[in-house]
Amino acid sequence: MADSRVRLVCPLCDAVVSDGPPPAPGACPGCGARFVGDGESAPAAVEQGLSELSVDGVGAQELVNALFTVSPERCRKLGVTIASDEREGFYRWWLFLAAGRDARDQLETLLAESCK
Numbered sequence: 447m448a449d450s451r452v453r454l455v456c457p458l459c460d461a462v463v464s465d466g467p468p469p470a471p472g473a474c475p476g477c478g479a480r481f482v483g484d485g486e487s488a489p490a491a492v493e494q495g496l497s498e499l500s501v502d503g504v505g506a507q508e509l510v511n512a513l514f515t516v517s518p519e520r521c522r523k524l525g526v527t528i529a530s531d532e533r534e535g536f537y538r539w540w541l542f543l544a545a546g547r548d549a550r551d552q553l554e555t556l557l558a559e560s561c562k
């Protein structure tokens with residue numbers, strides 16, 4: 447079915463993570479970044495992502511605000527970005543975290559940047 451086709455591209459390295467089947471949380475085949483979420487909105491994806499990463503004490507709404515106020519270039523440098531996939535008629539959101547770093551550190555660094 448054509449309308450079940452989903453395309454998700456890693457915002458950190460531009461590798462195609464999925465092109466066809468709906469992606470499941472996992473690691474980017476290009477850079478190894480973890481991606482979590484699968485939310486119908488950015489806040490839903492972040493909330494879902496935080497629970498999958500077992501990071502508590504980080505406010506989902508604060509994090510969403512940070513993701514949309516810190517420049518995309520800076521977010522990529524910090525290794526925390528949010529992206530939507532592409533599918534027929536709608537899309538879902540994913541939180542990407544660069545490989546090899548502590549998730550909480552990454553998120554707290556981003557939050558600190560957004561407060562400047």
Ligand SMILES: [Zn+2]
Nearest residue numbers: 456459474477
């Ligand atoms: Zn990647």
